[in-house]
Amino acid sequence: MLNQKELESKVRHIQIYSRKAVLEMLAGEYRSSFKGMGIEFEDVRGYQHGDDVRSIDWNVTARIGRPHVKTFMEERELTLYFLVDVSASGEFGSSEMSKKEVMARIVALLAFASVHNHDNVGLILFAGDVEFHLPPRKGKNQVMRMVDHLMRHPTKSKGTNVKAALEYFQQVRRRRCVAFLFSDFLDTGYERTLGDVAHAHDLICVSIRDPRESELPSAGMLEFRDAESGELRTIDCKDGGLRARLTEQSERHQRQLKDLCHEVNAELLDISTDDDYLYEIIQFFRERYTRSADV
Template sequence: MIPKELAKKIRYIQIYTSKAVNDSLAGEYESMFKGRGMEFDEVREYQVGDDVRSIDWNVTARMGEPYVKRYVEERELTVMFMVDLSASGAFGSSGQTKNEVAAELCALLAFSAIKNNDKVGLIVFTDQVEMFIPPAKGTTHVLRLIRELLSFSPGQKDTDISAAIEYLGRITTQKSVVFLVSDFLGENFENQMRVLGKRHDLIAISITDPREICLPDVGLIELEDAESGERILIDTGSAAVRNRYNTFGTDKQKQLKALFRSMAVDHLSILTGQNYLRKIVGFFRTRERRLRR
């Protein structure tokens, strides 16, 4: 049995994301992600303007007049969600933790995928892969993914993005759309991400809490690293301390953005507490315009 609170949350996400997909996202998703290629559809009579290279000479000889082969885009895709649910994702200062926002984002994108008849799968990782759900279609499957994300209790605290990427490389050879969702506080994942970006259509989604960038003036506070357990006492009453912290947080975001740009990996930056639907739609439109050039 699913706990009542969890069932209520799953239902809320289903209703919200389904409405968002129908109202805003379905068309953007379909136009952004192209199929794996072209598949044969039919043979029809030649019409003025048709490419002569598409003429089916066997049918033409048999019928005594020109016929052409018609192809349509093969739309079905495999979409993989690689979601970092390590201990640092349990932090949240805006009513939701980073992990909860990650679950909602994946739900939104997964419902967009199945509306276009694509398959979706899930890899949940910390410093090791802790869960793998093979790609499949359908609303029931997506609801299972959401339930697993919301109820997941990590066995480890640390983060190893490289291990998750290597795992994906072992389980799939087919080119997929890969959403890598993390706060990217791990290290030494750059080389593996470059390789992943060459093999798959990779989109990095970074999730950050506002308090990881900017601290308010609330006096003495103790901060704890969720993964290492290290603690530090900070005097937020000091303007100099706040400025150094804010500069550090802002620089880290800039470095992450520059890193993905250097890898030629598409990057969507999400701040907890903000309207992420608008950010996703804007990201899809920008990417589509770029791919058309």
């Protein structure tokens, strides 16, 4: 458990690093991936230099004789919501950072990129129930509040309830927006609600995992405590059968999540705590842009 000084240092480091990374690397990728793709059709206007040719309204162009483009609501104002799992399992981390800290860093990167493009960002923190809601606003101070709440929030409820978080989000956000759902998805019973949200919003599931959740160290007998249930167990890490079962179970979980996202038309960004998460985000943005260009 971090003391207050260490926590303040981590929060500040995340804020400084994220703003620097956005300015140097991420802002353009974010804009290409999200801006101008069209969430809600609004109007048409005359073509201007720099407009995306994919947005040209050919019927209006042919009728008027000059190029016109479709305009969408997010050109004026795009809203991003971050639904973040702060359950106890997020405290686990076998390398430099826990799953929770990786989530916080990615949220900060995406949120700073969004405010750099004058968009709104909001935050919902959940565990066994929804525990905190910060309605969407613009500006870097909003992002700093988000990171601060995410890193300092004392989780009150046990377990993970993805369904409850999605249902709450549906209640507070009726209008279509971009929603990032951060979790290790160690939960069940949320599949249908995930599909409902993906139908109504642009939903991106961000799966955060740790390599030790799929591969045990060859370290003999180790004692583990389940972060959410508190159950204490002793296991033999040299047991080949146990190691194989753990790996198979983890791989099956990831396949099921991937299949579910594909089925409901949600996107999936899968990140391990030992990944270069900035690289993974940029690659995701580029692939998203490529898919939209092919439509």
